[in-house]
Amino acid sequence: MKILAIDTSNRPLSVAVLDDATVLAAITVTVHQKHAEYLLPEIERLLAMAELKPTDLDRVVVAAGPGSYTGIRIAVTTAKTLAATLNIDLVAVSSLATLAANVPVEGALVAPIFDARNQNAFAGLYRIKNGVPTAVIADAHTGIADFLAAVNKYGEPVWFLGDAANFSDLIATTISAATPAISPWLNLPQVATIGLLGQKLTPVSDVDRFVPNYLRLTQAEAEWRAKNPEEDTESYVEKI
Amino acid sequence: MSPTEKRNLILAFESSCDETSVAVIEDGHKILSNIVATQIKSHQRFGGVVPEVASRHHIEEVTLCIKDALAEAEVGYEDLDAVAVTYGPGLVGALLIGVTAAKTVAFAHNLPLIPVNHMAGHIYAARYVEPIEFPALALLVSGGHTELVYMPAENQFEIIGETRDDAAGEAYDKVGRVMGVNYPAGKTVDEWAHQGKDTFKFPRAMEKDDNFDFSFSGLKSAFINTTHHADQIGETLSKQDLSASFQQAVVDVLAEKTKHALADYPVHQLILAGGVAANKGLRERLERDLQSNPTTHLVKAPLKLCGDNAAMIGAFAYVAYQHGVFADATLNADPSLEFDWAADSVK
Numbered sequence: 332m333k334i335l336a337i338d339t340s341n342r343p344l345s346v347a348v349l350d351d352a353t354v355l356a357a358i359t360v361t362v363h364q365k366h367a368e369y370l371l372p373e374i375e376r377l378l379a380m381a382e383l384k385p386t387d388l389d390r391v392v393v394a395a396g397p398g399s400y401t402g403i404r405i406a407v408t409t410a411k412t413l414a415a416t417l418n419i420d421l422v423a424v425s426s427l428a429t430l431a432a433n434v435p436v437e438g439a440l441v442a443p444i445f446d447a448r449n450q451n452a453f454a455g456l457y458r459i460k461n462g463v464p465t466a467v468i469a470d471a472h473t474g475i476a477d478f479l480a481a482v483n484k485y486g487e488p489v490w491f492l493g494d495a496a497n498f499s500d501l502i503a504t505t506i507s508a509a510t511p512a513i514s515p516w517l518n519l520p521q522v523a524t525i526g527l528l529g530q531k532l533t534p535v536s537d538v539d540r541f542v543p544n545y546l547r548l549t550q551a552e553a554e555w556r557a558k559n560p561e562e563d564t565e566s567y568v569e570k571i
Numbered sequence: 572m573s574p575t576e577k578r579n580l581i582l583a584f585e586s587s588c589d590e591t592s593v594a595v596i597e598d599g600h601k602i603l604s605n606i607v608a609t610q611i612k613s614h615q616r617f618g619g620v621v622p623e624v625a626s627r628h629h630i631e632e633v634t635l636c637i638k639d640a641l642a643e644a645e646v647g648y649e650d651l652d653a654v655a656v657t658y659g660p661g662l663v664g665a666l667l668i669g670v671t672a673a674k675t676v677a678f679a680h681n682l683p684l685i686p687v688n689h690m691a692g693h694i695y696a697a698r699y700v701e702p703i704e705f706p707a708l709a710l711l712v713s714g715g716h717t718e719l720v721y722m723p724a725e726n727q728f729e730i731i732g733e734t735r736d737d738a739a740g741e742a743y744d745k746v747g748r749v750m751g752v753n754y755p756a757g758k759t760v761d762e763w764a765h766q767g768k769d770t771f772k773f774p775r776a777m778e779k780d781d782n783f784d785f786s787f788s789g790l791k792s793a794f795i796n797t798t799h800h801a802d803q804i805g806e807t808l809s810k811q812d813l814s815a816s817f818q819q820a821v822v823d824v825l826a827e828k829t830k831h832a833l834a835d836y837p838v839h840q841l842i843l844a845g846g847v848a849a850n851k852g853l854r855e856r857l858e859r860d861l862q863s864n865p866t867t868h869l870v871k872a873p874l875k876l877c878g879d880n881a882a883m884i885g886a887f888a889y890v891a892y893q894h895g896v897f898a899d900a901t902l903n904a905d906p907s908l909e910f911d912w913a914a915d916s917v918k
């Protein structure tokens with residue numbers, strides 16, 4: 332199975348091409364955040380190095396959020412358009428789980444965190460089971476203090492990844508168990524890992540209807556829904 | 572079969588604002604399909620387009636629009652000659668979805684990618700009425716733009732005048748809101764205008780100035796002052812007369828400036844295009860004005876193609892294709908893209 336894996340959820344851009352369990356080519360770039368310009372050229376370059384054509388692909392695996400709205404939109408639009416136009420499988424993985432997959436320690440608790448400003452974060456808690464990150468606390472947009480308090484209840488060492496350094500003081504005062512020191516490398520998505528995981532996952536059933544996992548309504552919609560709790564939210568786009 | 576006999580097929584994308592559209596266009600002037608998914612109902616909840624919401628809707632629709640466009644045109648990817656996409660101007664998050672999807676389709680099927688300026692697309696909606704003859708002048712009026720564009724030859728666009736403040740469509744939405752009409756207000760105000768009379772004589776801005784620029788903020792303020800004053804003294808004004816007075820002022824400014832421009836730029840065709848080009852009052856006025864002009868004739872974009880759609884993008888993309896204008900996979904959205912100003916114009 333030929334797989335393309337994509338993650339542009341935050342500042343890093345990560346792309347990998349795999350043939351079953353073999354990683355053919357992989358890159359992670361952090362020096363810019365011009366995903367709109369560089370994602371497709373990087374995909375082109377990697378496929379060319381792997382001597383593959385787009386039509387050789389069997390499956391696209393995408394980190395579908397949470398993350399920067401623009402970032403997850405570019406990854407998901409690229410991935411779903413590729414899957415739709417080539418009629419191949421689309422597999423979606425949480426962008427937080429993608430980071431958690433960096434930790435190869437069986438049984439470890441991993442807490443990937445994306446800073447969402449004002450002491451808020453996108454965060455989840457994962458346990459590595461048979462090499463696969465399994466959600467223990469579901470991904471959410473949450474106050475960082477609340478998230479850390481929930482994590483602390485497990486009373487176990489936790490691997491904090493992603494933007495955790497932004498909250499190091501709060502982590503030190505909240506989490507009583509030891510937190511392993513990590514290489515900064517582990518804070519970056521290595522999307523080949525979800526390429527490997529994605530071979531076993533069930534593809535998205537409706538590629539056309541697939542959207543990023545924003546984990547947050549837009550402010551306009553949140554306010555509107557608060558005022559109109561009874562309204563149906565499905566049918567706002569019409570073909571004319 | 573020689574290559575010249577083969578029909579040229581372009582898959583065109585448009586997502587600059589609140590419509591997701593994909594079309595298949597044959598030889599730049601035949602619409603095989605033109606799928607438009609509009610988000611108007613969604614944004615009406617907020618009284619105007621919310622960019623983040625628009626972008627989210629585009630992702631929901633884009634691959635469905637591709638499939639429907641190909642199915643309705645009864646063609647496959649192997650039949651296509653190129654992929655075209657609006658890359659600006661517009662809302663950046665909205666543009667990005669069309670650009671990303673179009674780039675991906677072009678890459679997946681090894682097709683050339685044509686970058687299209689949304690405003691060139693609006694002008695080329697007129698191509699579905701008749702071939703464009705050069706030199707031509709276009710009056711582009713929409714929710715985001717009001718400009719006069721001179722086209723000395725094919726694939727050349729020069730701005731000779733534009734709005735200094737609000738676009739005409741924006742002004743329609745604002746006065747519509749004052750009268751309790753939800754966005755987009757143009758159609759209702761146009762209808763009311765035809766039932767009322769120009770009794771308020773609102774100011775016509777810069778009609779006599781020696782340039783081709785427009786301004787609608789003074790008109791808008793006069794309108795708002797008039798309605799506020801009436802509210803304060805408990806008087807109810809006729810919405811029909813308010814609309815007629817507002818529309819007459821807008822149309823006068825647009826028509827006067829266009830007449831001046833035609834005097835300086837003699838052209839074969841005057842093209843009326845953009846969302847506000849669907850306005851009956853404006854269409855009728857320009858028709859009347861041009862009846863007495865022996866050299867220039869009016870080409871009005873078809874009503875169905877005045878709003879945003881991918882068919883118009885495909886029409887211009889065919890011209891760009893002939894001129895060898897292609898983009899690579901780094902193509903990005905350019906929200907403030909605009910034509911250059913004419914070298915001899917007084918800005």
Ligand SMILES: [Zn+2]
Nearest residue numbers: 689713878879
């Ligand atoms: Zn437009």
